Amino acid sequence: MVKYRLMISADMENIKKLRPASGVDDPSFNYYLKMKCGNCGELTKKEISVNSKEKVSNSWDSPNLIMKCKFCEKVGTVTVISGKGRPLTQGLSEQGKYAPLMELDCRGYEPVEFMFGSGWKAESIAGTNFEDIDLSEGEFAEYDEKGECPVTIYNLRSTINVLMSDFKEMLLDYKIRRERCDAEQRARKKENESHL
Numbered sequence: 001m002v003k004y005r006l007m008i009s010a011d012m013e014n015i016k017k018l019r020p021a022s023g024v025d026d027p028s029f030n031y032y033l034k035m036k037c038g039n040c041g042e043l044t045k046k047e048i049s050v051n052s053k054e055k056v057s058n059s060w061d062s063p064n065l066i067m068k069c070k071f072c073e074k075v076g077t078v079t080v081i082s083g084k085g086r087p088l089t090q091g092l093s094e095q096g097k098y099a100p101l102m103e104l105d106c107r108g109y110e111p112v113e114f115m116f117g118s119g120w121k122a123e124s125i126a127g128t129n130f131e132d133i134d135l136s137e138g139e140f141a142e143y144d145e146k147g148e149c150p151v152t153i154y155n156l157r158s159t160i161n162v163l164m165s166d167f168k169e170m171l172l173d174y175k176i177r178r179e180r181c182d183a184e185q186r187a188r189k190k191e192n193e194s195h196l
């Protein structure tokens, strides 16, 4: 199991906030991703679509998607981890920084590319809400009547970072325990020496 964090950024003109339509953790928001098979390296021909609402089974720990590599037939799963998204604010955008959109738990597959689809919402600096924005073409441009200015979103960017895997956590845990054990041994040795 490996966890990934998807982060997004964009250039925004007169836009205060960009996020999925029903909030950062919108359960029906579809994330479009290109995946790579962890076994043979084959890329999915078409992007997969995953959201946190639809599950493979009714079980609480069910993944949101199960997939099989067309090439080597290896089966893998994708699970959306809720509660990790933040809106892309004007401040972040102006500094060229990224906002976390979501986290994923993947088994057997690696997400390699995110595609901006539809279902986005943006709030202008004048307070106008633009609903159901489609960013699949890579940009959005409208006129804000209230603010009497154009509003645009363009130069969409995304990154996918690996978060610590269970294996790394295990290693770190081992290292901490090992250091503690060494420190105890040193202390004991010192104590013994002081008795001599």
Ligand SMILES: [Zn+2]
Pocket (backbone or CB within 6 Å): 037, 038, 039, 040, 041, 042, 069, 070, 071, 072, 073, 074
């Ligand atoms: Zn494969």
